[in-house]
Amino acid sequence: MSAIDTLKAIFSGAWNLLVGLKTTGKYLPTRAVTLQYPDERWTMPERSRGVVVLLSDPETGELNCNACLVCMKQCPVSAITITQGKNEKGERYPITYTIDNTICCFCGICEEVCNFDAVKLTGKYEFAVFDKADLIYDKNKLQELGRDVKYERKRKPRPTPAPKPAAKPGDATEPKIETEIKPDSSAEEKA
DSSP: OOHHHHHHHHHHHHHHHHHHHHHHHHHTTSOOOOOOTTTOOOOOOTTOOOOEEEOBOTTTOOBSOOOOOHHHHHOTTOOEEEEEEEOTTSOEEEEEEEEETTTOOOOOHHHHHOTTSOEEEOSOOOOOOSSGGGGEEOHHHHHHHHTTSOOOOOSOOOOOOOOOOOOOTTOSSOOOOOOOOOOOHHHHHHO
16 A cells, blocks of 8 residues: 555545534534433323323223223234123123233224223333333233323213103004095096
8 A cells, every 4th residue: 555545545534534523513512312311201292102001980990991802803913812701790891901012013903993992002111121021911000000191081972872762551553554645636637
């Protein structure tokens, strides 16, 4: 390598250093965008998709889920498993409800198909753990994570049907409606 090539390499390296310093200098007087993580936390946008939680009725504290299994059947990666039972009133409820966050793709289909406002994707993103098994959330953990999530009813409650009028004792059958067909009077005038 000749002396001229060496000087070209040094000049090229110095030029590249100055270009890099120019970029650094451009952002030097502006405010820092780095968060000091444990002390500061990023505020997620409203419609961001973080961890899945189960919502409870704020008045009674009971889960909104009635174990209809729609979210489990619609999950594209089968991350949701539910076993259902019936209480003394004959209503369904989830005995177990687990979400495997190691395979969940946070697509939001479970939230969309839920007719009971029970499942919601939140902006919570801090769920790093040391053991992979800790990422499988059970019903209690999902309900606990959902306690501080803003509850808003998306679907209107079904209206109760109006009661049918009571039948009168003498009305065993419906009355027949008799219609009489009258001949066209204009046809008679022409004849």
